[in-house]
Each structure stands twice: as structure tokens, then as C-alpha cells.
Amino acid sequence: MAQFDTHEGSFGTMGDRSQADMLCELGLMYATGRDCVTDLVAAHKWFNIAAIRGSAEAARLRAELAPSLTKPELVRALREAREWMTMH
Template identity: 60%
Template sequence: MARFDLQNLENGHIAGAAQTDILFEMGIMYATGRDCSVDLVAAHKWFNIAAIKGCDRAAKLRAEIGAKMPKADIAVALREAREWMTTH
């Protein structure tokens, strides 16, 4: 399985569409437990960030995951996404 270089992603070295695809794939990775444990909070966070950057598929999956999550977990995911967007 491919691993993403988060340092390049976080430092902005990956251009627009490619960055959005990586953010979406991060959501998929955490939603499915591919190469990690399933973490719906992290999945929601990455789908939210990808959706903000224009990925319609991420917005749809974020909504599907959100429907299965407690409100407290959604709040954590939204806060983490906001913090990531603020620093990157």
C-alpha cells in the first residue's frame, strides 16, 4: 500500500488537485482501516478538509460517516480539521 508523505502535504509542496486527492485518500485510509486502525474521527477530519478544498466525494463520505458518529466525536473532528486548516 502507498503511504503519503505528510511532510510535503503539510508544507504545501503538493499542488491543488493532487493535494485534495491525498486528503481524500487519508479519509479513506482511516475510514476503512487500511494500514491503520479504523478511526472515524480522523476519517471525518480528512474528508472535511478535502471537501473544503472542493472534493465532492469527500463531502458525501463525510456526511455518511457523520450519520454514524456521536455528536461529541463530530465536534472533535471538526475542531481538528479547523486546527489543521489554520496551520496549513
């Protein structure tokens, strides 16, 4: 399984962090099970959205995570990301 480093700091405070960084942090939260149940599909979804919004780190983490998912899980993650992007 992929290894993810967690970052210090709170997701709830925006400060100088960009939206893409915040979305990447959400992906890390799901990937590592920090403050939630580990959910690699959700992690991939948030990494994908963050990458689309310009986070190079999220793109790297998404690529690292993808081989850990089955094809149906990957399809679900991509569909959920597309649905989220359509709504937001």
C-alpha cells in the same frame, strides 16, 4: 455503519492526483483501517479538509460518515479539521 470503497494506489505518490484527492484518500485509510487503526473521527476530519479543498467525493463520504459519529465525536472531528486548516 457506512460502507467505504477503497481505491487502489499508493498514498505516498502524488502523480496527477490533487491535494484534495490525497486528503480524501487519507480519510478513506482511517475509515477502513487500511494500514492503520480504524478512526472515524480522523476519517471525518480528513474528509472535511478534502471537501474544503474541493473534493466532491470527500464531501459525499463525509456526509455518509457523519451519522455514525456521536455529537462529541463530530465536534472533535470538526475542531481538529479547523486546527489543521489554521496551521496549514
